[in-house]
Amino acid sequence: MIDKYKETQKRVYKILKKELENDKCSHAYLFETNGNEETLPLVLEFVKDIFCPNKTNKEKECVNCTICHKIDNNIFLDLKIIEPDGMWIKKEQMDELQKDFSSKSVEGNKKVYIIKNAEKLNVQASNSILKFLEEPEENIIAILITNNIYQILSTIVSRCQIISMDKGESSDHLFENKTEEYLEYQKSINNFVVTLETKGVQTIVSINKLWHDYFKERQDYELAFELLILYYKDVLNYKLNRKVENFFDYLTDIEKISSLNSFNNIIFKINKIISSQEYLKVNANLNLLMDKLVIDLTGGIL
Ligand SMILES: [Zn+2]
Numbered sequence: 054m055i056d057k058y059k060e061t062q063k064r065v066y067k068i069l070k071k072e073l074e075n076d077k078c079s080h081a082y083l084f085e086t087n088g089n090e091e092t093l094p095l096v097l098e099f100v101k102d103i104f105c106p107n108k109t110n111k112e113k114e115c116v117n118c119t120i121c122h123k124i125d126n127n128i129f130l131d132l133k134i135i136e137p138d139g140m141w142i143k144k145e146q147m148d149e150l151q152k153d154f155s156s157k158s159v160e161g162n163k164k165v166y167i168i169k170n171a172e173k174l175n176v177q178a179s180n181s182i183l184k185f186l187e188e189p190e191e192n193i194i195a196i197l198i199t200n201n202i203y204q205i206l207s208t209i210v211s212r213c214q215i216i217s218m219d220k221g222e223s224s225d226h227l228f229e230n231k232t233e234e235y236l237e238y239q240k241s242i243n244n245f246v247v248t249l250e251t252k253g254v255q256t257i258v259s260i261n262k263l264w265h266d267y268f269k270e271r272q273d274y275e276l277a278f279e280l281l282i283l284y285y286k287d288v289l290n291y292k293l294n295r296k297v298e299n300f301f302d303y304l305t306d307i308e309k310i311s312s313l314n315s316f317n318n319i320i321f322k323i324n325k326i327i328s329s330q331e332y333l334k335v336n337a338n339l340n341l342l343m344d345k346l347v348i349d350l351t352g353g354i355l
Contacts, residue, residue: 054105054115055098062095064215073102080189081170083205083213084198087220092198093169095218100124100132100165111183128335128344137167144177151185154193163192172204179206186212207316211293212228236302241267242280243303250310253351257344274339278330282323289319323350 055073058066072078088091101124107115115121123129133153134145154164174182186195186209192279197213199205245263249256256263270275284307287297292311300307314322329346 055095057098058091058095061091062219064076064171065218068216069099069102073099077148078103078194079214080193081186081195081213082127082197083202083210083215084196085202085215085217086198086200087218088200089218089220093167096167096196096198097124100167100196103163103165104129104131118238131164133164134169135166135168139171141175142168142170142173142178143175144181147178147185151181163194165194165196167196167198169198171199171209172201174205174209179209183209183212201327203320203327207320211316215295217298238276238280239300239302240268242277242284243306246281246283246284246310249305249347249350250313254348256347256351260343260347264342271333271339274333274342275330278326281326282330285319285323285326288314289295289316289323292316292319322350 055066055069084092084096101115101121105115105118105121106120106123107118120129124132127134133150135142135150138146150166154166168182182195183206185193195213197209199207202210241263246257248259248263264277268274283299287300287307288311291297291307292314293316293332297304297307311319325346329342329349332342
């Protein structure tokens with residue numbers, strides 16, 4: 054039962070619990086793992102909540118029910134779990150799913166499919182799942198799980214309810230504590246992005262004042278890139294009429310930047326920042342890395 058995660062995933066728990074209680078589950082969810090390995094276990098508990106006949110027994114763990122037992126052992130016929138076959142999730146796998154789900158549900162009145170590593174859907178498989186999502190059937194729930202939401206077709210993302218997991222305990226807690234230092238960092242990131250979005254590649258001219266004065270060491274960069282991604286995620290959420298989650302104090306700027314960028318543009322930028330994070334791991338020269346990022350993010354037109 055999802056109650057297992059009442060404390061460790063408070064935010065996610067609240068959202069899902071409310072939907073279950075109101076019997077208003079979405080047709081499609083996209084779980085963003087944020088590196089948290091508890092995502093699939095949490096999703097499976099959520100699935101149990103959907104099917105388990107003892108769910109009215111709110112606070113109690115379901116013990117003896119065959120449905121929960123079958124879900125735990127992955128032998129429940131109305132639940133299909135799909136994962137990459139080799140490098141990719143292929144169209145044949147989606148076809149098979151569609152065939153399986155075209156018949157009436159075997160065990161109950163709903164069916165759920167889970168796609169693990171949804172960023173690995175190849176083009177054909179993406180298109181076929183898109184068709185599935187465009188014409189949702191009343192009784193079918195899709196749950197996609199991904200480590201990188203920005204590698205998924207934007208048309209798929211926009212049809213799903215996005216559930217973003219909190220990072221596991223291993224992550225540092227700087228982001229949760231709104232310390233003065235954190236707020237300062239947020240401010241510098243906002244200044245940087247606003248300049249980038251209005252001045253374009255000219256930003257390089259003032260990069261020292263905008264960036265290097267605040268972020269000097271590799272460690273600072275790690276934090277800064279993380280914040281940059283959160284910033285553009287807020288821009289994306291704003292664009293999709295979703296709640297801004299991090300940069301609340303900069304709503305006016307976020308609004309402006311979201312109007313300057315298309316959905317795909319924002320995704321493109323987030324992917325560029327993610328690539329810079331990768332370069333950072335392989336000891337890239339920090340100054341060059343930053344210049345490259347500015348050029349990448351602005352399309353490099355002087
Ligand atoms: Zn049960």
